[in-house]
Amino acid sequence: APAFAEPLGLGRAALPEEIAAWDVAVLPDGTGLPEGSGDAFTGDEVFAEKCASCHGDFAEGIDNWPVLAGGQGSLTNRRPVKTIGSYWPHLSTVWDYIHRSMPFGAAQTVSADEAYAITAFLLYSNGVVEDDFELSKENFAEIVLPNAEGFYPDDRPATEYPLFSVAPCMQGCREPVKVTKRAVELNVTPMDPDGKPAGTLPDLRVGAAAGQAT
C-alpha cells in the first residue's frame, strides 16, 4: 500500500524551457520533432564533416565502427548486417539518436536542421530516397523504413516458457557426451603471463607473489 496517498510537495514545477531542453525524444509517429528540414545534399556535407571519420563517406563504416547503410536482405544470413536500412524499424529513432547522442564524443552539437539533413542523407545512403530528397517535420511520418514490420513483442511466454516449464529428467537423461567445441582452440581470452586465463586464482602450493606488493 502507498505510504502516502497525497503528494508530499517535494520538487518544484518544471519550467517550459527546462522541459524543452531535456525532453527531446522523438516517437515513431513523429511526436517530439521540432520545426526544421534538411536535404540529402546538405546531409552529405554535414556527414563528411562530422560523421564520415568513423562511419565512412557513404555510411558504410570504417574499421570496426558501426555500418549505417547496406546489408538489406541479410537478416537470415549466418552473419547478418544490421543497419538503419536493413534492420531499424523507425526513422524517428535515427533522428532522435543522432540529435541526442552523436557525434560520438561531441554529442548534442547537431542542430535540428542538421539532424534532418543527416537523416535525409542516411535515407539516401540506404537507397530509400532519391538524392534530391528533403526531409522535414511535415513529411517525416511518410517515410517507412524497409524493416518497419520486422519486430514483434517478446513472445517467450508462448514459445519458450511452456516448453521449458516441465519437470526435468534426473537420471539416465541422455547418451554419454562428446566434446564438440573448446574455447581453448580459439585462444582469444586475455591471459596471465603464464598463459592461463587472466585472473586465474593463484596456486597456493607455491610461494606468495612478492612482486604483487603495492
Add this chain to the structure above:
Amino acid sequence: MSGTVETGTSRRAFLGAGLAAGAAVATTGLARAQEADPLITEVQDWSSAFGDPVDATPYGMPIHYESHVVRRNVEWLTESPVSSINFTPIHALEGTITPQGCAFERHHSGAIELAKQDYRLMISGLVERPLVFTYEDLTRFPRTITTAFCECAANGGMEWGGAQLEGCQFTQGMIHNMEYTGVPLRLLLEEAGVKPEGKWVYAEGADASSNGRSMPLEKAMDDVLVAFFANGEALRKEHGYPVRLVVPGFEGNMWVKWLRRIGVYDRAVESREETSKYTDLMPDGRARKWTWVMDAKSVITSPSPQAPIRHGKGPLVITGLAWSGHGKVARVDVSLDGGVNWVEARLTGDVKSKALTRFHLDLDWDGSEMFLQSRAVDETGYVQPTKNQLREIRGLNNVYHNNGIQTWWVRADGEVENVEIA
C-alpha cells in the same frame, strides 16, 4: 578428444557426494607431515612485530594477494572502450553480494562524473505536474530496500555460436548483485500525477548516450527503484552516481544510470536501445523486441577455467550462482557427467526474488574427468534450458538473452575448460 564419461565413475562420484553431505568421510585420511612446519614452529614476523595502524587506510582496498579479483576487459569485443563492457570476477567471489569495486561496468559514452549538487531529475510528459527534483529532494521521500541482480542482456552473448571465452568471469560475468536503497519510482510518479493516457515510462540518463528506454507503466509502478545507495554506500561513479534506476529482473540496459529524466508517454519511444540494440534476431529474419525479463540461469563458478582443482582427489566444493528475473530460485541441479545424471544442490543462505542465489554441492572427487553443469529451476517451474534447446527456437543470432546451461570439462589434472558437448 572424445570426452566420454564412464557412468560407473559418475555414480561413484554421486555416491561420494551423498556421503559427504551426511558425515565426514575418511577417503583421504589425515597423513602425518614428513617434518615439522616452520610456519608453526618458528615465530613469524606478524606474530611478533606490529601490523598497520588503524589510520593507515581511511578507505581500504583488498589485500594485494587478491589482486586477481578485479574487473577485466576483452578489448576485441567492442570498437571503443567508452562504449564497452567489463566483467565481474565471479570465479573468485562467494555468497551473493558483489563488491562494488569489482562489479562490472557497461557504458555507452563512458562513466561520467555528476556531483549531487549538479544533479537534477525531471518528470515530464503525460503528468499533472511536470516536476524537477534536486538530489536533496529525493532524500526526503520514503525509502525502500531491494537486493537485485543486474545482468547485461548480452551476458554470454558471445557464446551463442560456440565456446569462445575461457572463464566464467568472461562468459557469465556481466552481472552484479547489490543491496539498494532508494525511492520507489511509483512515489515519484504519484508526486507528479500520471494522467490516465500515460501508459509508458521512458527513462534516460544524463550522459551523452542517454540510454533512453521505455517500460510499461505497470512495471514502473511495481518494483522499480530510484536508487542512491548500493551495498550500504553511495553508488560508484561507474554505476550511476548519484542516482540510477533499479529494475528488478529486467535486462541491465534498462537500469538507466545517472538518471535525469522520466518521461510519461502514451506509447513506447522505440529508442535506439530498444530497436537497433536489445532486440533479438530470430531465424526467420524478424526480431523480438521488448525482451525485458532475464530468464532463470546459473553457472558453476568453481571449479571453472580460472579456478582449476589443484588439491587433488577427495573433498571438493562445487559452488555457483543461480538467478531468475521471474522470482525466486526454487532449486539448482548439478550434473558431473554432462547432463546424463543430476543431483540437487544446496541453496546456501537467503533466497531472494530476482537476486543472485548461491548454491553448493560437496563432492568426493575420484580424480576422473567430469563434465560439470548446473541447471536452475525458478518458482514459476521454468527450468534453465540447454544452449541447443535455445538455438532450436532462436537460431544463432539472438545476440542477447543467452541463459543456456554452461558445461565445464574438468580434466584429470584438475584443469577446467569451457566446452560444448553433443
